[in-house]
Amino acid sequence: MTQIRAPGRKTGTQRPSRLQSSRSIKLTGRGAVVALFAACFLSLLIAAWTGWGTFADVMFVMTCGVVTCYTRVSGLRAVVVCPPLAFFAGSVLAQALTAPDTFSALEGILVTLGSSALWLFTGTALVVAIALGRGYRPKVPAIPQLSNLREALGDVWPFRSERTDLWTRRR
DSSP states (O other): OOSSOTTTTTTTTTOOOSOOOOSSSOHHHHHHHHHHHHHHHHHHHHHHHHHHHHHHHHHHHHHHHHHHBBOOGGHHHHHHOOOHHHHHHHOOOHHHHHOHHHHHHHHHHHHHHHTHHHHHHHHHHHHHHHHHHHOOOOOOOOGGSSHHHHHHHHOOOOOOOOOTTGGSSSS
């Protein structure tokens, strides 16, 4: 006997598509920034205490991806901007707590940022890619000089015929 529908499901019900989010947790922009900072700070503390420098970098990239996935689309603007700043602030705070003196703290901050530069770039690129995939589009202000291109080009090409105006018409 051939079974047409799955057992236990009604005929007219549909599951949400894979592209729709079925997650119950949604972060605001500020909540995502705080979560990213907390993850950076804690992973940098663990890395300082254990000596695993790559642990903080991997946690940063992973947290960037997770935080971007769980943030509302309206809060993605703050998330796109903040990953390097959150890592810097976490590094400053972690070095202030673990370094014996000010010079060692400054040296530790610079060494951490220098050795993590590729990871910072990767995490930021991951955030931008996921945000664009989720529908974030940056709002670029219009340039007033180019708002009416047809009038601007009218001064340059005053004599138009049907043949030269073909490139401006939509097909």
